[in-house]
Each structure stands twice: as structure tokens, then as C-alpha cells.
Amino acid sequence: MSQTHVGPDRESTTSTPRWVKVFGIIALVVVLLFVVLLLTRGPHRPGRHLPGGDARAGHTPPAGVPGHP
Amino acid sequence: MTMTPRLRKFALTAHVTTTVGWLGAVVVFLALAVVGLTSQDAQTVRGAYLVMEPAAWFVLVPLAIASLLTGIVQSLGTPWGLFRHYWVLFKLLITVFATIILLIYMETFSLMAGVAADPSADLDVVRNASPGLHAALALLLLLVATVLAVYKPRGMTAYGRRKQKEQRTVSPAVDAAT
Numbered sequence: 001m002s003q004t005h006v007g008p009d010r011e012s013t014t015s016t017p018r019w020v021k022v023f024g025i026i027a028l029v030v031v032l033l034f035v036v037l038l039l040t041r042g043p044h045r046p047g048r049h050l051p052g053g054d055a056r057a058g059h060t061p062p063a064g065v066p067g068h069p
Numbered sequence: 070m071t072m073t074p075r076l077r078k079f080a081l082t083a084h085v086t087t088t089v090g091w092l093g094a095v096v097v098f099l100a101l102a103v104v105g106l107t108s109q110d111a112q113t114v115r116g117a118y119l120v121m122e123p124a125a126w127f128v129l130v131p132l133a134i135a136s137l138l139t140g141i142v143q144s145l146g147t148p149w150g151l152f153r154h155y156w157v158l159f160k161l162l163i164t165v166f167a168t169i170i171l172l173i174y175m176e177t178f179s180l181m182a183g184v185a186a187d188p189s190a191d192l193d194v195v196r197n198a199s200p201g202l203h204a205a206l207a208l209l210l211l212l213v214a215t216v217l218a219v220y221k222p223r224g225m226t227a228y229g230r231r232k233q234k235e236q237r238t239v240s241p242a243v244d245a246a247t
Contacts, residue, residue: 017224020155027162034170 072146080146084139088218091132092211095204098129102201111192118185118195122178130175133168140164153229156217163214167207174203 072080098121105117140161144151152158177199185195225233 014230017155017222019222020159020224023155023159027159031166034166 071148077143077147080139080143084136084143087132087135087139088211088215091129091136092208092215094124094128094132095207095211098124099201099204099208102198102204106196106198106201114192114195115185118181118197118200121200122175122182125171125175125178129171133164133171137164137168150229150232152226153232154221155224155226156220156222158226160214160217163210163217167210170203171207 101117101121101124105114108114108117141151143149144157144161149157151161181195181197181200184190
């Protein structure tokens, strides 16, 4: 049975691994997409990712509903 | 700032518990979203969207914050560090990103609960694919974070390499002095 891995091994590599580059690009695209969506479409609303956009967000909740004074 | 082995085990247990708990809670939300979209019973559909908001406040948010905090404690208290290894850094970014999205999405849970509580609202208006989409994406993110934590792929940041170099130059000096 192998020993439990509790700490890092000494690493001699000086270059950035390929998986880091791939992850970095994906992370950058996701964050950019998030920022663009936030800036262009305003606050998060249900249905914003669906065809028809924010139609459901226009629904006015009834008085007395928790969180909707 | 390295923790004792006993404290390290405790911190690791807390981190794994909260993170896996968060992942499990997201799976439950995915199931609720499917129920909300597919159930033929009006009360069940409305109930699914009504329960999401309190369940998120009482389960998702505390687990997300606990996972983030225990992860920071765990990394700072071990030789892994917070910014030394790419996998730790990516895991931190994933957790921070997922927590921010969750906190922003709490408003959406509230809006959907409002619609579901309105008896005059048509069932087609109550049904919403948004929670399912978000739960699926959250599940994907948390699974990536879990894979990173288990496999710990190699790769040190520039900061990590510098720190390692410093330790290598300090260690022989300490050995020579003793």
C-alpha cells in the first residue's frame, strides 16, 4: 500500500505544464463570458439563458411573498 | 506556518466533508430542477421552486463558504501553500468563482420562489430550466476541483519555484550549523 500523499515532492520543472495552459485558457474564456453576460444583460434573472430571454423575470410576485415586500 | 499532523488531519477532514457535501447538495438541486421541469403535479412543481431558496441559504451557501475557508486553512497550514502549485491555485479560483456565482444566483432563487408562490401564475411560467443549467455547471466545476485535489497534477508557479529555491539555499545552511 502506498504512503499517504501529505506534501509536495521537490519539483525540478521550470516550464509551465501543458495542462496549466489549457486550464488557463478555459478559465479565461469562462470568466470573460461571465463578465460580458453580466455587463450586457444586467443582474442575474431566471430564464436569461433560455430562448426568449428574461420573459419570466418580468413576472411580478404577489405581495406578502418572502423576500418580496 | 505548518500545522501539526493531528491538526492537519482535522483540517483535511473538515475540508473534504464540506466540499463533498457541497457537491452532494448540488446533485440534490439538479434533482429538484428535473422534478420542477418534468413533474405533472402542480403542487410538486411549485414546491420544488419554493424549497430551492431556503435550501440554498441553509445548505449550499454555508457549505460553499466552509469549503472555501477550510481549503484556505488547509493549504496555508501545509507545505502545499496557496499560490505555490497550479492545482491548488486553480482549485481556489474554481471555489471562489462558484461561490460568487452562487451568491449572485440567490436573487434568482428568490424570484423563482415568488413566481411559484403566486397561485395565479401559470405552471409553464413557474417551470424554469435555469436552476438545472446552473446546477449542472456547478457540478462540472466541483468535479474538476475534486479531480485536481485527488490527482494533484505537477506544476509550480513562479512564486512556488522561488520559495522552493529559497528553502534549498536555507536548508544546507541550517544543516551545517547543527
